[in-house]
Amino acid sequence: MSLAAVLLVLMPQAADADPAARAGAPAFVEVVAPVGGFHVGELVPLQVRFGFETSFWDRGLLQLFRQPLDLPVQLSLAWDGLRRHPVEEDPAGLLRFAVGTGVGLARPAAEQEREGRAFTVFVHQRVVVAERPGELLVPGPVLRFASATGFVDDPLQGRVPAGRVEGRVTGAPLRLPVGALPAAGRPPGFSGAVGRFTIRASADPRPLETGDPLELRLRIEGAGLLDAVEAPDLSGLEGFHVLGRIQEPAAGALSFRYQLAPLPGAAGALPPIAFSYFDPADDAYATVWSEAIPLPVSGAVGPPPEISGRVEDPGVAPEPDPVSKLLMVALFLGPVALVGLVFLGWQRRHRPAGASLPSPPVARTAVPAPLGASGEGPVEASAAEQDDFELQLAAWLSCSPASLVRQDLAQQLRLAGLAEDLADRAAALHRARIAARYGAPAQPELASELAALTAALRRRRP
Secondary structure, three states, X not given: OOHHHHHHXXXXXXXXXXXXXXXXXXXXXXXXXXXXXXXXXXXXXXXXXXXXXXXXXXXXOOOOOOOOOOOOEEEEOOOOOOOEEOOOOOOOOOEEEEEOOXXXXXXXXXXXXXXXXXXXXXXXEEEEEOOOOEEEEEOOOEEEEEEEOOEEEXXXXXXEEOOEEEEEEEOOOEEEEEEOOOOOOOOOOOOOOEEEEEEEEEEOOOOEEOOOOEEEEEEEEEEEOHHHOOOXXXXXXXXXXXXXXXXXXXXXXXXXEEEEEEOOOOOOEEOOOEEEEEEOOOOEEEEEEOOOEEOOEEOOOOOOOOOOOOOOOOOOOOOOOHHHHHHHHHHXXXXXXXXXXXXXXXXXXXXXOOOOOOOOOOOXXXXXXXXXXXXXXXXXXXXXXXXXXXXXXXXXXXXXXXXHOOOOHHHHHHHOOOOHHHXXXXXXXXXXXXXXXXXXXXXXXHHHHHHHHHHHHHHHXX
């Protein structure tokens, strides 16, 4: 290609021009996606491919910035409207280049032939999320680079460029169809996970007495959007009662810790736990199971033996059975309750007109909080305030308070119309309170934050 042709291609173009479509351009850039449609919640792998005519590339490009880069080019991606997902890629053998105002990585690809000309090609990986049905629009990328108009021999520096000219090429936008998840074949336990996953369970296999707490850990891994994965619901786990659940931090996986209590008659093993997801590769729902965990439970066969009240050692008094205990309590509390009712009736007859009984004091909880304005002590949150907080959150989502224990609580609150800042604060506070119930370190700011958020949730409800 002659120098005149290079100058023609590299001259600044009008905003509505597309240099990539011009015949004879020395460079190209494009976005490539796998063939076929996608589903809501699916991770969409994208390749930004760019290259230069080999004869043009061999002459060398000039650095665009003071920081030298392996590839002296800049890629601009106007993808602010797309939800992006981190790319897991081995950095070995990758080349650094400018992406917007940061640094990206690209790998060399096989040489391509375009319009009868050989091109040196590089590939930059990206992953976005298909968030809603319809069309996923990926704006066209822009590639910027600089080249020398000629070279001269310098006595000190050797061969140096005699002039500099910048060029840019623009790729076409990409439009991808996105479909909703099918209703046919959806498993009952499906909670929105899209991808391909595995589940593992572990527990301490020590012998347990019926009713003793048991700690169970579940770990979910796989290729998919982990943010959309909810903790498996173990409320129907045969032979065990769920006492509580928290989520633990884990790199590249989801880790949940449950507290279970074996019920009378529980089997000698923890049953397999199911996890359902939609597999885009097979275009179908799938269910995986954890392995059963041997768990010796003493007294697991049949109900616990009844106590007859007879003992062989005459020096030890027999332990009263539960029914006897209830009768004893009733006999003791009956007269006390009767006296209390008589006193309340007398007080009602003799109190002045319009007067009311004093309200009972609101119970206080031991949630740590910051010192008050006078510095005399912590500001405590009442139990009523804590209950009201969860009731307000549940009202926003039209669900029960127990259904608030979910990883995407902030996102669901935003979808329900709550401001982003309030949604994030409310979800963080809810997580902190759940963690505190299971032994997490106390946070002094919980009480004041609880009162402020409860008032804001009540005030802003639609």
